[in-house]
Amino acid sequence: MDLKDFYFQNIQKNEYHYCFYDSIENVNNIFSDYEEVEDYEFEVYDAEEAITKFRELCQPGVVFYGNENKFWFYLISYYLYKVGYVIKEFPRLLARPPVSPYDFTYVEIRNRIIAQGDDDNGTVRYAVRRTFVASLTFQQKSTYIDIDDSINQKFIEISNRQASFNNMSTDEKIAEIVNLIEKLLKKNGKFLSLDYSTICFDYISNDIVTRYRKKMHCFRHGADDSISERKAYSEEQKNFFVDYGLTIVKVIHSLLE
Numbered sequence: 730m731d732l733k734d735f736y737f738q739n740i741q742k743n744e745y746h747y748c749f750y751d752s753i754e755n756v757n758n759i760f761s762d763y764e765e766v767e768d769y770e771f772e773v774y775d776a777e778e779a780i781t782k783f784r785e786l787c788q789p790g791v792v793f794y795g796n797e798n799k800f801w802f803y804l805i806s807y808y809l810y811k812v813g814y815v816i817k818e819f820p821r822l823l824a825r826p827p828v829s830p831y832d833f834t835y836v837e838i839r840n841r842i843i844a845q846g847d848d849d850n851g852t853v854r855y856a857v858r859r860t861f862v863a864s865l866t867f868q869q870k871s872t873y874i875d876i877d878d879s880i881n882q883k884f885i886e887i888s889n890r891q892a893s894f895n896n897m898s899t900d901e902k903i904a905e906i907v908n909l910i911e912k913l914l915k916k917n918g919k920f921l922s923l924d925y926s927t928i929c930f931d932y933i934s935n936d937i938v939t940r941y942r943k944k945m946h947c948f949r950h951g952a953d954d955s956i957s958e959r960k961a962y963s964e965e966q967k968n969f970f971v972d973y974g975l976t977i978v979k980v981i982h983s984l985l986e
Contacts, residue, residue: 730890732771732779732804739811739898741960745825746807756800769797771804776812776896779805780867787834787862789855802830809867811898817866838862869895874975880982883909899967900959904948906974910938913981923984938977945970 733753740747757769773779783805785791786798793799803826810823819837827833838861839853847857876884876894884894887908897905914920925933947958962970 730773730775730892732773732808735898736804736807739900740807746803746810748828749803753800753803771801775892776809776814779808783809784862784865786830787838789858791834793830799830802826812896813869814867815870817868874972876975876979880978883912887912899964899971900948902971903945903967903974906971906978907942907945907949909978910942910974910981913978913985923981925980925984928980928983933977933980941974941977945974
């Protein structure tokens with residue numbers, strides 16, 4: 730997964746991380762002052778690899794003087810924040826990373842180690858910093874309803890990057906919910922009609938599922954009007970679309986078993 734693409738596909742002007750937009754957009758122009766490059770890549774396989782890379786950035790000796798490490802720090806922070814992670818010891822860091830990563834990777838970490846009494850008369854040894862960084866706790870806080878492994882596996886199968894549901898951004902979650910509903914219901918070019926009343930009474934119906942799919946269609950496409958439409962929704966509304974869509978998926982999955 731390209732973290733730079735992830736950033737541009739998901740960032741909104743009202744998000745804190747938008748303050749890095751111009752720098753990230755011109756990242757290669759910045760680097761070209763130092764060396765010849767065509768296009769820097771910021772790719773990770775999944776959240777686990779992103780966390781490993783983040784720990785590497787926090788190690789002693791890593792510098793952020795106008796090089797790519799600074800942009801790795803910005804992009805990983807945004808990605809992990811967007812898919813619901815927090816660092817237990819620094820719960821606001823991923824939501825509001827400092828403009829200078831050094832303020833965290835050196836100053837905040839050093840101050841925390843000293844506060845814990847693990848310094849050596851004011852000196853923080855490299856070995857202590859490495860141990861502290863290795864012990865940082867990354868927690869994923871999901872605000873959505875639970876899905877079982879069989880449904881999560883279906884999301885992985887239809888994802889272009891084989892992502893599990895909890896490793897997707899909110900917009901991506903909605904798009905893949907619609908894709909999965911279509912995959913489950915569309916057979917031989919036609920959509921199945923199910924008897925939802927056996928589970929949901931009249932709270933979900935074929936018409937309701939159809940309206941949901943059509944309403945969420947904008948999350949599946951990159952046309953300007955689709956982008957404008959999905960940006961008009963608040964985060965609270967999007968979270969509702971995710972929960973409601975997952976409910977529909979779970980019901981369909983149960984009816985088709």
